[in-house]
Amino acid sequence: MADGRAQIRRSAGLRLWLPAAWLLTLLVVAIFAPWVAPKDPLAQDLFSGGLPPFWVHGADRSFLLGTDSLGRDVLSRIIFGTRIALSVALISGVLTCAVGASLGLLAGFYRGWVDTVVSRFIDIWMAFPPVLFSILLIAVLRPGLFSIILAIVVIDWTRFARVIRAEAMTQGAMDYVASARVSGRGKFGTMVREILPNVLPIIVVLLTLEMGIAVIVEAILSFVNLSISTDDPTWGGMISEGRTSIHQAWWVLVFPLITLFLTVLSFSQLGEGLKDRFDPVLR
Amino acid sequence: MALLRTLLLRLMTTAITLLGVAVIVFFVIRVVPGNPIAMMLPPGATAEDIARLTALYGLDKPIPQQFLIWGLGVLHGDFGTSITLRRPVLDLVLGRLPATLELSVMALVFAILIGGTAALTGTRLRATRVEGAIDIAHGMALSVPDFLWGLLLIVVFGVVFPVFQISGRVTPSLQLPFITNFYLVESILRLRFDLTKDLLSHMFLPSVALAIPLAAIIGQLLKQCLKETMHLDYVTLARTQGYSEARVIWRQALPNAILPTLTLVGVQFTFLIGGTVIIERLFSYEGLGNMAIDAVINRDLPLIQGIVILFAVIFTGVNLLVDLTYAALNPRLRHG
Numbered sequence: 212m213a214d215g216r217a218q219i220r221r222s223a224g225l226r227l228w229l230p231a232a233w234l235l236t237l238l239v240v241a242i243f244a245p246w247v248a249p250k251d252p253l254a255q256d257l258f259s260g261g262l263p264p265f266w267v268h269g270a271d272r273s274f275l276l277g278t279d280s281l282g283r284d285v286l287s288r289i290i291f292g293t294r295i296a297l298s299v300a301l302i303s304g305v306l307t308c309a310v311g312a313s314l315g316l317l318a319g320f321y322r323g324w325v326d327t328v329v330s331r332f333i334d335i336w337m338a339f340p341p342v343l344f345s346i347l348l349i350a351v352l353r354p355g356l357f358s359i360i361l362a363i364v365v366i367d368w369t370r371f372a373r374v375i376r377a378e379a380m381t382q383g384a385m386d387y388v389a390s391a392r393v394s395g396r397g398k399f400g401t402m403v404r405e406i407l408p409n410v411l412p413i414i415v416v417l418l419t420l421e422m423g424i425a426v427i428v429e430a431i432l433s434f435v436n437l438s439i440s441t442d443d444p445t446w447g448g449m450i451s452e453g454r455t456s457i458h459q460a461w462w463v464l465v466f467p468l469i470t471l472f473l474t475v476l477s478f479s480q481l482g483e484g485l486k487d488r489f490d491p492v493l494r
Numbered sequence: 495m496a497l498l499r500t501l502l503l504r505l506m507t508t509a510i511t512l513l514g515v516a517v518i519v520f521f522v523i524r525v526v527p528g529n530p531i532a533m534m535l536p537p538g539a540t541a542e543d544i545a546r547l548t549a550l551y552g553l554d555k556p557i558p559q560q561f562l563i564w565g566l567g568v569l570h571g572d573f574g575t576s577i578t579l580r581r582p583v584l585d586l587v588l589g590r591l592p593a594t595l596e597l598s599v600m601a602l603v604f605a606i607l608i609g610g611t612a613a614l615t616g617t618r619l620r621a622t623r624v625e626g627a628i629d630i631a632h633g634m635a636l637s638v639p640d641f642l643w644g645l646l647l648i649v650v651f652g653v654v655f656p657v658f659q660i661s662g663r664v665t666p667s668l669q670l671p672f673i674t675n676f677y678l679v680e681s682i683l684r685l686r687f688d689l690t691k692d693l694l695s696h697m698f699l700p701s702v703a704l705a706i707p708l709a710a711i712i713g714q715l716l717k718q719c720l721k722e723t724m725h726l727d728y729v730t731l732a733r734t735q736g737y738s739e740a741r742v743i744w745r746q747a748l749p750n751a752i753l754p755t756l757t758l759v760g761v762q763f764t765f766l767i768g769g770t771v772i773i774e775r776l777f778s779y780e781g782l783g784n785m786a787i788d789a790v791i792n793r794d795l796p797l798i799q800g801i802v803i804l805f806a807v808i809f810t811g812v813n814l815l816v817d818l819t820y821a822a823l824n825p826r827l828r829h830g
Contacts, residue, residue, distance in 0.1 A: 343786050343787075
C-alpha cells in the first residue's frame, strides 16, 4: 500500500512538472514573441506561398515549419498566436473564477433567496448549448479580444458557482463555522475568513481547468471567424485556414493543432495533478 | 404520490427555465448591431424598402411587444419566418433535427460501447499494466474536448489514411429516395445498404469525436462502480460457486453497478448534444448546429430563436427524463 502511494505521488509530481514546464515555455515565448519569432507573422510573400516544413523536399530552410497560402511564416504565426491564447486564458480564467466563485460562495453560505436566484440562473445557463451561446454573444458584442473574454466570463461562471456552492454548503454545516460564529465573528467575516480558505484548493483546481477551456473557446471562435480580426495570428484562425487547404498544405493545420493540443492537455493535467496534491486522502 | 409531486415540481421548474432561455435569447439578439433586413436586401434598396420590410417582420415594434407576439405564436406552434431562407422556422428546424439526432445517438452508442468495453476489460484485468493503460487513456480522453479530437481525426483518417469522409452528411451526387430526414434509419428500413454505407462513412468521424470524452467518463465511473461491487459478499459467493471471473463480472457485478452510470450518461448526453454545434461545423455536416452558426452569422433572428429554444427543450427534456427514471428506479427516492 505504501508503495502504491509513493508511486502515485511520483507520477503526480511528473504530472505537475511536465505541463508546468510547457506552459512556462509558452509564457516566455509569448512575452518575448518579437525576439523569438524568426519572421514578421503578418508579412505576406506570394513568391514563397505554400512552402512545406524544413524536412520535406522543396522547403526553404528560412521558413522552419513552412508557410501558408499567402506566404506567411507558420512558426512565427504560432509564436504570436501564443500571446492571444495566453492572454485570453489568464484574464478570462481569473475573471470567470472571481464572478463564479463569489456567487457560489454567497449562494452556498447565505442560502435563502440568494441561493434561489443563483440556482435558477444556473438552471437556465445549463439549458444553453455553450458553443452556440458563445458564438451568439460574440455576434452581439462584435468580434475582439475584449468580447471573447466577456463571453467566456458570462458563459462559464456556472462551472465555478455550481461546485463552490455545493462545497460552501458542506463547509457551512461544519463545527468550526459554528464556533467561529459563536466566538462573535459576523456572517460575512466567517465566509471570507473561514469558508474561503477551505474552498481555495478547489478554486485553484477549477481555475487551472478553466484556463484550458478558455484557450479552446478562443480557438473555436477563431475557427468560425468570430474571434479577433482575421489578420491577427491566432491558433484557431490558423486551424480554420488549414482545414480548408488540408489536402494541399497539411502543415498549416497540423502545427497549430499540436500546439493547441499540448496546451489544453497541460492545463487539464496540471489541474488534475493539483487536485491529487490537495486531496488529503492521497497525502 | 410522491412521484407525482416530484413530476409536477420538475415540470414547473423546467417551464421556468425554458421561459428564462426564451427571454434571454430574445433580448440578447435584438441588441445585435447591424440591421438584418438591410443585410438581406440588395445594395440599391431605398430606406423606404428597408422600413417596409422591417415592419413586415414586426421588427419596428418595441421589444417587449415583439416578445409577446412571438410568444403567442410559439404557443400556437408558429415560430415565425426565417429572414434569410424565407421559410417557416419550424419547418427548417424540424428538417435539420433528424440529422443532429442521428449523429448524437450514434455518438452515444459509440461512447457506451467504448466506455463499457474499457471498464469491463479494466475490471477483468485489474491491478495489471492493462488497467494502468486504460486509466491513462481515460485521463487523455477527458482532458481534450471533442473539437480537438475532431481535428485530430480529420488529420489522421481524412488525410494520412483517407478511409472515411471528412465533410458533409452524404455524397452529394447520390440519388436519395428518402421521404423523411432520418436518412440513416430510412436507408436501413429500405434495405439500401449502399446508402447506409455512404452515410456511415460520413458520420463515423464526427460521432467518434463526440463520443471520446463521454466514453472516458462512462469507462471511469463504470470501472469504479464495478470494482466496488467486486468486494461484495454475493459476488464472492458466485465466485465460490465456480463461475468464471468474466461471468461473475458480466452477470453479477454489472447489473448492480450500472445504475449510477446510467444517470451520469443521461446528464452527459446533453453536453454531447451541445458539442454537435461545433463538430457539425468542423465536418460540414448539415445538421441543426451548422444551421445555427449560419443563422448567427447572417443575423437571422427568428431562426436563431427557434434553434436555441429547440436545444433548450432537448436539454431540459433529457434532464427531466433522467431525474424521473432515477426516481422510478431508486426505491429510496420512491418512498422518500
